Amino acid sequence: MKAGRASVKTTRKGTYDLEYIFDRLCDAKRAENVVQETIDKYMRACRYLSDYAGEIGVSADIRHIDVDFARGFVSWLINDKIKFDGHNFKLDEHKTQGLSPRSVNDCIKTIRTFFRFAIKEAYADDNPFEEVTLITNPESPINILSPDEMRAILNAMDQRSFVEFRDYVALI
Structure with missing residues (x-):
C-alpha cells in the first residue's frame, strides 16, 4: 500500500432484486447525462420483467433469469402483454394484446444493455438475452x-x- 492512501475494499450490495439493479443502472446513466426518455425505457423494461416474473410465479431476482426465462419473456411480450396497460389516457380499444415487433426488439436491446451493466457490476455472470434473437418485422x-x-x-x-x-x- 502506498503511503498516504487508505485501502478501499469494494463490497457488493448483496441484493439481486431487478428493481434495485435497474435503479443502479439508471443512476449510472444519469451520471452519463443520458436523456430521461432512455431512463424511462430502462424502467419500463424493468416493470415488464417484473410483471412477467410475477405471472409465472418467480420472484423478480436477476439470478432467476436464464435463457428459457428470456425466451418465455419475449413470447409473453409478443402474445400476452397488454399494450398500453396502466396508461391513464388510452382508450380500452387501444389496449390490445401483444406488443409490436419493434417494441419487443427495443425491449430486448434495453435488457441486453441492462445485463451488460449487471455483469460489469458483478450482479450477474452472463447475459441470457444475448441468446435471444430479435423479432423479424413482417413486411407488408x-x-x-x-x-x-x-x-x-x-x-x-x-x-x-x-x-x-x-x-x-x-x-x-
Missing part, C-alpha cells in the same frame, strides 16, 4: 400497378406539357 406487401393500369396512367399524360412530360419520363 407492396401493391404494384398492373401493366394495364400503368399503360392507362402513361397514356393519360400530355407529353407536350413540360410537367406531364417530366412525370412521364420519371415513370418509364
